[in-house]
Amino acid sequence: MNTETFKEDLLSLDYYSIKHFVQDYLKERDFESFVDKILVPVLEDIGDSWENGTLSLSQVYMSGRLCEKLIEEFIKQLNTKRIIIPRMAIVVFNDQHTLGKKIIYNVLRSIGYDIKDFGNFENADDLIDRAEKENIQVLLVSVLMLNSALKIKTIREEVSQRNLNTKLIVGGAPFNFDSELWKRVGADYMGKNTKDAIDLVSKMAGELNE
Known part of the structure; x- marks a missing residue:
């Protein structure tokens, strides 16, 4: 069974x-193998296709939503638990453009991660209050406007002042235009697309499980 067949069905929204496809795959392999060998590579490939302009943002979004539905169904059937390490949340900060956040949220949930959607926050103090209360280890911050990106410095300041170990992953148009901006605002990592988000979260999950 190959990834291309799954990708074609996914982009056709043929649930x-x-x-x-998954049911046939599971006759010979386990669910974790499906996620690692089929689901993640296909979603990364779809993200790359959007990056190079061959797929639309809506196709990336709908693929993520469909995969999330698929994962939810099979998690219940197989009594499989979601991946809870690292404890993660995603937020739009000082901005009203939520599509990028929704895509990353759906993609990470679609491969089994338990990630919280913090919605929109306007100030760092309230955001880190909630992150601290929920013991968030990784906070993904999405912005569209440069002014919002620059204000991520206030999130880093709050994290540092409280001596928290929360890691910040940032993403959005300003960071794609300026490859060094994430460092200047105090982020730990920057992701350009869904593939980066998957890779970074997987990397941190591995480190925390060691």
Whole structure:
């Protein structure tokens, strides 16, 4: 069974075919293998295709939503637990553009991660209050405007003042235009696309499990 078939069904939004693909796959392999060998590579490939302009943002978004639905169904059927390390949340900061956040949220949930959606926050104090209360280890911050990106410095200041170990992953248009901006605002990592988000979260999950 190959990834191209799954990708074609996914982009066609053919949930019936996608579900049967997984059912056939699980006759010979386990669910973790499906996620690692099929789901993650396909979602990364779809993200790359959006990056180079061959797929639309809506296709990336709908693929993530469909995969999230698929994961939810099979997690219940197989009594599989979501991945809870690292404890993560995603937020739009000082901005009203939520599509990028929704895509990353859906993609990470679609590969089994338990990530919280913090919605929108306007100031760092309230945001880190909630992150601290929920013991968030990794905070993904999405912005569209440069002014919002620059204000991420206030999040770093709050994290530092409270001596928290929360890691900041930032993403959005300003960071794609300026490859050094994430360092200047005090982020730990920057992701350009869904593939980066998956890779960074997987990397941190591995480090925390060591």
